[in-house]
Amino acid sequence: MLFCKNKKTINYLEIHITDSCNLKCKNCSHFCYLVDELILINIDDFKKDVEELSKKININTIRLMGGEPLLHPQVNEFMYYTRLFFPNSIIKLVTNGLLLAAKKSDFWDCVKKYNIYIDLSYYSLYKKYIDEVKNILKMNNIEDRLWLVDQKIFFNLFNQYGTSNEEIAFKNCTRKICTNLWNHKLYICPECFRYYYNKKNKTNIDLPYGIDIYKMSSKKIYENLTKNKPLKACRYCKEIPVAQRWQMYK
Ligand code: SF4
Numbered sequence: 001m002l003f004c005k006n007k008k009t010i011n012y013l014e015i016h017i018t019d020s021c022n023l024k025c026k027n028c029s030h031f032c033y034l035v036d037e038l039i040l041i042n043i044d045d046f047k048k049d050v051e052e053l054s055k056k057i058n059i060n061t062i063r064l065m066g067g068e069p070l071l072h073p074q075v076n077e078f079m080y081y082t083r084l085f086f087p088n089s090i091i092k093l094v095t096n097g098l099l100l101a102a103k104k105s106d107f108w109d110c111v112k113k114y115n116i117y118i119d120l121s122y123y124s125l126y127k128k129y130i131d132e133v134k135n136i137l138k139m140n141n142i143e144d145r146l147w148l149v150d151q152k153i154f155f156n157l158f159n160q161y162g163t164s165n166e167e168i169a170f171k172n173c174t175r176k177i178c179t180n181l182w183n184h185k186l187y188i189c190p191e192c193f194r195y196y197y198n199k200k201n202k203t204n205i206d207l208p209y210g211i212d213i214y215k216m217s218s219k220k221i222y223e224n225l226t227k228n229k230p231l232k233a234c235r236y237c238k239e240i241p242v243a244q245r246w247q248m249y250k
């Protein structure tokens with residue numbers, strides 16, 4: 001699929017390849033600490049979704065993530081299809097790195113061949129793994145593909161009571177540009193994963209509206225993503241996000 005002049009371009013997209021994680025960080029913006037089972041995205045659904053998306057929109061940067069994407073046994077195929085349909089995008093695999101050292105050569109071959117960046121979010125407890133990861137990348141001649149993000153601070157954004165002023169919460173929100181593709185729909189922020197909060201707590205808290213990539217035209221998708229207006233769902237985000245030191249649930 002080639003970069004097409006008639007399509008609009010968005011800057012950024014996050015795609016879960018699993019909703020599950022091997023860490024349980026407090027205030028994870030993707031609510032992964034609430035996902036108890038292993039939820040793996042189906043590779044055929046993913047292929048259809050990225051193909052459809054590639055017909056309708058260009059994307060500068062795509063981050064394949066979760067959860068922890070290395071929990072997915074077909075992670076190589078996810079990298080393959082993303083590169084196939086988005087040959088010109090920057091593609092990153094976002095990982096906490098704990099499973100990287102165990103990856104076999106077929107994984108590293110895909111990273112190299114499909115020009116994927118390893119976007120490593122590291123946490124104070126796990127700094128010791130960084131040198132090991134750097135060595136592995138060096139051995140595979142791809143040391144330039146490492147993107148290190150020190151996750152010292154997490155923002156506590158969620159307000160389960162829904163008492164926030166939508167305008168203020170939206171104005172102060174830094175996640176409204178973190179578009180997510182999930183279950184065939186695009187969301188302007190990762191608050192779609194409140195689904196897991198609702199599931200666990202038997203609540204019905206608003207999610208951001210989902211933009212159906214099959215039913216909407218390229219123009220409509222772009223308009224919906226760039227409305228820049230508060231959503232009903234913003235009531236459930238704090239008006240002023242609270243910065244907190246990274247911590248895990250026991
Ligand atoms: S490692 Fe990342 S995805 Fe996993 S719980 Fe922590 S913040 Fe969420």
Ligand code: SF4
Pocket residue numbers: 169170173174175176188189190191208231233234235236237
């Ligand atoms: S629901 Fe609104 S305030 Fe909350 S992250 Fe999404 S866009 Fe931001």
